[in-house]
Each structure stands twice: as C-alpha cells, then as structure tokens.
Amino acid sequence: QQPVQSPQAVILREGEDAVINCSSSKALYSVHxxxxxxxxxxxxxMILLKGGEQKGHEKISASFNEKKQQSSLYLTASQLSYSGTYFCGTESTTSGGSNYKLTFGKGTLLTVNP
Amino acid sequence: DVKVTQSSRYLVKRTGEKVFLECVQDMDHENMFWYRQDPGLGLRLIYFSYDVKMKEKGDIPEGYSVSREKKERFSLILESASTNQTSMYLCASSLPGVSIYEQYFGPGTRLTVT
Incomplete structure (x- = not known):
C-alpha cells in the first residue's frame, strides 16, 4: 500500500517555506x-532511518517519526530551482527487518514562482 | 559520473507484441529496479533484482517478467503488450541495502501500446 503524501500540490513565492508530509499505515524501516x-x-x-533522526541538505531538511509512521520534508526560503514533484519512498518492516523494497507515494507537485 | 541508461526514450508497440525494455548501469551496483510511473499514481515497483539471475516481485508484477543475466543489465519484458501498459518506465540501481543507499534512476522509456 502506497504511503499518503500531503498536500498533493502547493504553490509558493520565492523565499516562502513549505512542508510536505508522508504517512504510512505500516511500520517503517526507512524513508527516502x-x-x-x-x-x-x-x-x-535524503534517507532517514528509524530512530527519529532529522537530516538536512542546505535549506531542505526532513524528520522521521517512527511511532507515527510519518516523515516530513521541510523546504525553507524556497528557490525557483525547488520546483518539481517530490516523492517519498518508504521501506516497511517485516518481523522487525526490512522488506527490501521502496514503496513510493503519489507525489507532491511544488511550484515556486518569482 | 554515475549513469543508468535505458535503451529507448520513446517506444510505440502494438497490442499483443512482445516488448523488451533494456536498462544498463555502469556503477557495479548489485540492486536494480523497474518502476512504472503514471500521472497521479506516482512510482510503482514492478520487479527488482539484488543479484545476477535473482529477481523479486514488486507491487505490480502482473503482465511483466524480467531478466538479469549480467550484473550491469536488467531487462523488463512485456510478454503480450496491452493498452493498459502504456506508461513511463523507469529503471534504477543502487548498492546493496535499500535502507541506506540511494537509487539512481535512468531517464525513462515512454511506452505507448496501440
């Protein structure tokens, strides 16, 4: 079952912030x-492993809440180059271990306007 | 520079034809994947392979088969193409360990079945 991404689409002006959420019904091993x-x-x-860590990549960062089976992607001070479709890919656990594959969400279309 | 190549960017086939989509990676990666991408549905995993001659079903394997005779090459086969297999097909590769390694995607093959 695919993880659910929200929102489906978002439009920003340059310099604004956005959050994209990814939610799964399954216990997660990692989120990409x-x-x-x-x-x-x-x-x-970026990749986030179970353990609730937060990662950053310039002005893009993400968090992973293992208990809630959710991840969020944070885009701060957005630039025109951030426009695109963002996908989360989730790796589920089976009996405590990985199921060795990613299941992607349907995507979030981000448009950054001048 | 890391590279995943796919044999065709655009392909048009007739219903009932046997179709081969080829993917080659030059990174000596153990894992290779085939996804299809449809508007509003995101990326869906068809098959993946973690070693030569090894294959695992993904989420939507029906109507497809795969072949991996050499480490660098992963083929997707549509035994009898149907119109509902019209889609964008993306190949990807990665080092072993889905959790911790990124997937590198090829440019995609847009297949139209008429």
Missing amino acids: WYRQKHGEAPVFL
Missing part, C-alpha cells in the same frame, strides 16, 4: 525523499 523535475529522472534528496 526524491525530487523529479518535469521530463527528468527522479533525483535523490
């Missing part, structure tokens, strides 16, 4: 975030 620009391949942003 990718960005795909129109007509291009998805590109890796």
Whole structure:
C-alpha cells in the first residue's frame, strides 16, 4: 500500500517555506525523499532511518517519526530551482527487518514562482 | 559520473507484441529496479533484482517478467503488450541495502501500446 503524501500540490513565492508530509499505515524501516523535475529522472534528496533522526541538505531538511509512521520534508526560503514533484519512498518492516523494497507515494507537485 | 541508461526514450508497440525494455548501469551496483510511473499514481515497483539471475516481485508484477543475466543489465519484458501498459518506465540501481543507499534512476522509456 502506497504511503499518503500531503498536500498533493502547493504553490509558493520565492523565499516562502513549505512542508510536505508522508504517512504510512505500516511500520517503517526507512524513508527516502526524491525530487523529479518535469521530463527528468527522479533525483535523490535524503534517507532517514528509524530512530527519529532529522537530516538536512542546505535549506531542505526532513524528520522521521517512527511511532507515527510519518516523515516530513521541510523546504525553507524556497528557490525557483525547488520546483518539481517530490516523492517519498518508504521501506516497511517485516518481523522487525526490512522488506527490501521502496514503496513510493503519489507525489507532491511544488511550484515556486518569482 | 554515475549513469543508468535505458535503451529507448520513446517506444510505440502494438497490442499483443512482445516488448523488451533494456536498462544498463555502469556503477557495479548489485540492486536494480523497474518502476512504472503514471500521472497521479506516482512510482510503482514492478520487479527488482539484488543479484545476477535473482529477481523479486514488486507491487505490480502482473503482465511483466524480467531478466538479469549480467550484473550491469536488467531487462523488463512485456510478454503480450496491452493498452493498459502504456506508461513511463523507469529503471534504477543502487548498492546493496535499500535502507541506506540511494537509487539512481535512468531517464525513462515512454511506452505507448496501440
């Protein structure tokens, strides 16, 4: 079952902040975030492992709440280059271990305008 | 530079034809994946392989098969193409360990079945 991403779409002005959420009905081992620009391949942003860690990548950071089976991606002071579709990919646990595959959400379309 | 290539960017086939989609990676990665991407549905895993001659079903394997005879090459086969298999197909590869390693995606093959 695919994780649920929200919102489905968001429009920002340059410099504004956004949060994209990813929620799963299954216990999670890890969460991956990718960005795909129109007509291009998805590109890796970051991985979060269970343990509630938060990671950062310039002005893009993410958190992982293992108990709530949720992850959030934070984009601060957005730039035009942030436009694209953001996907979370979740790796579920089976009997405490990984199921060795990612299940991606349907994506969140982020548009940053000047 | 890391590279995943796919044999065709665009492909048009007729219903009932056997279709081969080829993917090659030059990073010596153990894991390789096939996804299909449809508007509003995100990326869905068809099959993956964690070693030569090894394969595992993903979330939507029906109507597809795969072949991995060499480490660098992973083929997706549509035994008898149908119109509902019209889609964008993305190949990806990674080091072993889904949890901690990013996936590198190819540019995709847009397949149209008429």
